[in-house]
Amino acid sequence: MIQEAAKKEVMDRLRKEILAAEGLQRPTYEPRLHLGLQALEMAFPDQTFPTGCIHEFISPDTERAAATTGFIAALLSHIAVQKGPCVWVSRQHRIFAPALLSFGLQPDQVIFINPDKDKDLLWTTEQALKCSSLTAVIADVQELDLTASRRLQLAVEQSRVTGFLHRHNPRTMGHTACVARWQVQSLCSEATAVPGLGFPRWQVNLLKVRNGRPGSWIVDWTADQFRITEPVPETITREEAYTYTKVAQA
Amino acid sequence: MSRYLAIWFPYLVPDRLARRKPALRKQSFVTSLPERGRLVIQSASAQAVLSGIKPGMILADARAIYPDLITIDHDPKLPERLLTILAEWCLRFTPIAATDLPDGLILDISGCTHLWGGESSYLKEIIKRLSKGGYHVHAAIADTVGAAWALSRYEQNGTIIEKDKQKDALICLPVSALRLPVNISDRLYQLGLTTIGGLLAIPRQGLKKRFGQELLTRIDQALGMLSEPIKPVCPAPVFQERLYCLEPVCTAKAITIGLQQLLASLCSRLVKEKKGLRKAVLTCYRIDNKVQQIEIGTHRAARDTAHLFRLFENKIANIAPGLGIELFVLDAPVTDPLDVQQESLWMDAGMEQNRAITQLLDRIGGRLGPNAIQRYLPAEHHWPERSYMPAATLSERPAIPWPKGLSRPVYVLPRPEPIKVSVPIPDYPPMLFIYNGVVHNIKKADGPERIEREWWIDKGLQRDYYCVEDTTGKRYWLFRSGHYDSAHAPDWFIHGFFA
Numbered sequence: 001m002i003q004e005a006a007k008k009e010v011m012d013r014l015r016k017e018i019l020a021a022e023g024l025q026r027p028t029y030e031p032r033l034h035l036g037l038q039a040l041e042m043a044f045p046d047q048t049f050p051t052g053c054i055h056e057f058i059s060p061d062t063e064r065a066a067a068t069t070g071f072i073a074a075l076l077s078h079i080a081v082q083k084g085p086c087v088w089v090s091r092q093h094r095i096f097a098p099a100l101l102s103f104g105l106q107p108d109q110v111i112f113i114n115p116d117k118d119k120d121l122l123w124t125t126e127q128a129l130k131c132s133s134l135t136a137v138i139a140d141v142q143e144l145d146l147t148a149s150r151r152l153q154l155a156v157e158q159s160r161v162t163g164f165l166h167r168h169n170p171r172t173m174g175h176t177a178c179v180a181r182w183q184v185q186s187l188c189s190e191a192t193a194v195p196g197l198g199f200p201r202w203q204v205n206l207l208k209v210r211n212g213r214p215g216s217w218i219v220d221w222t223a224d225q226f227r228i229t230e231p232v233p234e235t236i237t238r239e240e241a242y243t244y245t246k247v248a249q250a
Numbered sequence: 251m252s253r254y255l256a257i258w259f260p261y262l263v264p265d266r267l268a269r270r271k272p273a274l275r276k277q278s279f280v281t282s283l284p285e286r287g288r289l290v291i292q293s294a295s296a297q298a299v300l301s302g303i304k305p306g307m308i309l310a311d312a313r314a315i316y317p318d319l320i321t322i323d324h325d326p327k328l329p330e331r332l333l334t335i336l337a338e339w340c341l342r343f344t345p346i347a348a349t350d351l352p353d354g355l356i357l358d359i360s361g362c363t364h365l366w367g368g369e370s371s372y373l374k375e376i377i378k379r380l381s382k383g384g385y386h387v388h389a390a391i392a393d394t395v396g397a398a399w400a401l402s403r404y405e406q407n408g409t410i411i412e413k414d415k416q417k418d419a420l421i422c423l424p425v426s427a428l429r430l431p432v433n434i435s436d437r438l439y440q441l442g443l444t445t446i447g448g449l450l451a452i453p454r455q456g457l458k459k460r461f462g463q464e465l466l467t468r469i470d471q472a473l474g475m476l477s478e479p480i481k482p483v484c485p486a487p488v489f490q491e492r493l494y495c496l497e498p499v500c501t502a503k504a505i506t507i508g509l510q511q512l513l514a515s516l517c518s519r520l521v522k523e524k525k526g527l528r529k530a531v532l533t534c535y536r537i538d539n540k541v542q543q544i545e546i547g548t549h550r551a552a553r554d555t556a557h558l559f560r561l562f563e564n565k566i567a568n569i570a571p572g573l574g575i576e577l578f579v580l581d582a583p584v585t586d587p588l589d590v591q592q593e594s595l596w597m598d599a600g601m602e603q604n605r606a607i608t609q610l611l612d613r614i615g616g617r618l619g620p621n622a623i624q625r626y627l628p629a630e631h632h633w634p635e636r637s638y639m640p641a642a643t644l645s646e647r648p649a650i651p652w653p654k655g656l657s658r659p660v661y662v663l664p665r666p667e668p669i670k671v672s673v674p675i676p677d678y679p680p681m682l683f684i685y686n687g688v689v690h691n692i693k694k695a696d697g698p699e700r701i702e703r704e705w706w707i708d709k710g711l712q713r714d715y716y717c718v719e720d721t722t723g724k725r726y727w728l729f730r731s732g733h734y735d736s737a738h739a740p741d742w743f744i745h746g747f748f749a
Contacts, residue, residue: 062747063724066661070749073660084603096746097626097638099658103749108641108648111607112624113614124614131610133603186749188693188723196696197657197719200749221749 019045019211035078036226037219040204044180045211051079052160054153056144056178058167058207065168067186067202069095070103072164074221076136077104079162087128089113090140091121104224122148125163132159140166149176181208187218190229199223251413255344255357255373256398257380258388259336262353264295266332267322269384279320282309292324296386329353336380337483343376348480354402356395356480369410377408392416395480396472400427417473421447428468434461446472487523489582491516498537498574505534505566505575510559512580517553526551526588532562534569535577542569546616549644550608551586557609561616608644628652632701634662634745657696657717659727659746666743669728676734679716683728685744690720698730711740717748725749 035041035049044050057072059065076086088095088110097107113128115121118141125139129152144167156163165178183205189198205216220227259265263281268274278298282289289309298319303312313319333349340347343366346358359372366372369391380387390401390409397416401409404427411419420427423446426435438461443449449457449469458466470476491512499505509532520526531545546561569575615623627648629639637653671680679695697716703709711732719725725748732740 062661066659066725066747067749069660073749085607093664094661096634096658096660096662098628098652098656099660101652101654102656102658103660107638107652108625108627110625111611111644112626113618114622114624115618116622120618124618127610127613131606133606134610186723186725188721189719195694197694197717197725200725201723202749 015045035075037217037228039228040206040215040217040219043206043209043212043215049075050179051162053156053179054149054163054165054177056149056165056167056176056181058170058173058181058183060169064183064185065166067200068166068182068184070200070221071182071184071202071204071219072138072166073100073103073105074226075164076138077224079136084133084135085109085111086136086138087111087113087134088138089115089121089124089128090138091115091118092140102223103221118143125165126152126155129155129161129163130159132161134161136162136164138164138166140168142167142170143172144170144176146175146177149178153177153179179210180206180212183207190220199227201229251393252358252360253363253369253391253393254395254398255359255376255389255391256350256395256402257340257355257357257376258399258402259353259355259385260388261293261296261299261386262329262332263293263324264298265385266328268295274320275384277320278303278316278318279322280305280309280312281322281324283324283326289321292326334483338485340376341483341485343372346480346482348482350399354399356398358480358482359391370408373408373410392419394472394474395478396429396468397474399429400472403427414474417450420472421445421450425449428465428472430465430468434465437461489516489519489523489525489527489585491519491580493578493580495574495576495578498576500571500574502566505569505571505578506563508578509562509566509580510555512578513555513558513562516580516582517555517558520553520582520585520588524587524589525585526553527558527582527585528552529582529584530558530562531581531583533579533581534571534575535579536572537574537576538572540572542571542575544568546612547620548608548612549615551588552608552612553588557612560609561612564613564617604645611644631704633704633707634658634701636704636707657699657748659725659748662727662746663744666729666745669742669744671728671742677714679718680728680742683718683726683742683744685726690718690724690726692718693721694719715745 041047041049057068059068086109090112091114093114095112097110100107100110113124115124121139121141125137125141128134128137144165152163184202187201187203189201192198200221202219203216204219206214208214218229220229264279267279267281274295276297278295278301280291280294280298280303282291291303291305291307291309291312293305294303298316301316303315303319309321329352330349333351333355337347337349337355340355340357344357344359344362348356350356363369363372366375373389373391377387377389388402388407390398390405392398392401392411393413393416397411397420400420400423401411404423424444425438425446428446438449454466467476471478493508493512495508499508527548528551529545529547531543534542536542544562544565546558546565548561552558611623625641625644626638627641627646628650629637630650631637667685670684672682673680677698679697680692682689682691695716695718698714700712700714702712713729713731715727715729717725718728726744727746727748728742728744730740730742734740
């Protein structure tokens, strides 16, 4: 029995060391972040939504891009409560700033940067990710290769800024150095007694997560917090993720 | 012994207006201001004065004399602004120049005139240059401010009075040349004391008893028995640093070193003056007489050498040194006050964070251009396109709270796009709509939310917005433009995508 306990301790220590080596270390001074998404948070190492690293979101069409943007804004509102402003780097002027309020994010807390060229977009994103005074950086990048994502990941390891890369309709989906790859799409809202639209409901797919368990969940955004409605039992497999890639390419 | 030069601009405001609008030259025009329910002429052009129109007249009377009179609104602050600019311009002739409201300048020219070869050529030069600029000028030189003032107004243009001769020159001038208040000079005229000479013949005690101390003071000031201080203008300091190269330089390294030296000296000057720069321009003069310029801007007053250098660093590559650069000039054309205390407060109270963000945005703005960075504040409009506005500064807080409880989409189209719809009954949300060739069957809908067009800004139809959800759960923001009462069915548009 004592041996078992000792073994478990060693295993835990080694796991933590591996996480630290992969840039996923959570400094002890940072309070644990609670999204109110128990089941979803369990998918991550250390059962915590990882901040201070890069998340990648994939969306094939405008509708799903809007759903993804909403989900990112909702995540941001949980992260950005204590800290400073966020930077949103995008080449398209699509975001309607007043709408961010409905996701609990003060629109004037967000600085929008609109570069003209893809090259400038990545440069701006990297510069912003290096600035530790920001809470988060959201970038609408289309193409991202391993080298570029590695650069961005290295930038956040110093600054502990959380990066969200929203890849709208990417041509290729190779490996990247991002900690997690997400895909969000909207679902029919819950039928209520009152006619009309219910709360936004998304199917959140975690296609890849480093040292975690990929999965799929149905999440409602109830005006100011997340709510997991029902767990989707079957987790998305790697194969499905790639079939999706092909659909996106087609 | 001091020498003073007084300049009188009899048509200060009209001359300025004619300078701005050459069409007004040689025209009869006046500037007027409402006073007690009527328009009173404040200044009149030389041409207007010739036809008998004077400042102080009522505009309606002037129109009776000259029906084609052109009228321009009078700006009461203009003369002071103008005189300050002119006084600053005069600093090339003397270090001490003062404005003399409402229509003159006083220059202390002691020890300056020999540089122009004597007082008469000095005076001629000033008159010539001001006249060339389109101003009517009367100027005179004397030992005292009072005498120079009187001679510039009541003697020939360009009068110069020798040392200690002001008394002889003033004797035959009218009493109003003493800069007296209107009530005193009027009384003097009523008593038959028309000239200064007549006034000087009267015992001082009597004058003081009847007219007060002010008259005596003015007489003494004009004659030089009492000194009269003037308040010289202080031009805004120019933040400029220069660096001459012994040998022309043409490498990036050399430019870097030069720039660092210039920045260090500029920043130490800024610290002394308690200022920070908002814009800086580096000008490189090449030996082939060409000029290369790079400039940077900051979001907040800055005087941190390292930060400013980083902003310049990216742009050094844009300088084409050619055969070599022989002179670097670093200018800070725009500066803001920045206290030492303010700077240290930043460090202490967690404002270091703000500083890092400003520096980041300076760098990004330097590369992408200032328009690439936007932050939005709520605007008091319901019309969606106008419901937010860009913030002027980074620290600006919203003046009104963001409107709550409105359902607005996260994505909006740059301009609404037409869609085809099928609607069961007017004023109902559509059953289906076709956008980009795809049919969307609508399952749930909210609305309509009517948003009226702001008629004082633009004309057009109102919009009835619907939030709709199709069978797959995708949400759209649609609107109908106008009513169903007209001959043809109103147009439908898609305007945004909900999350």
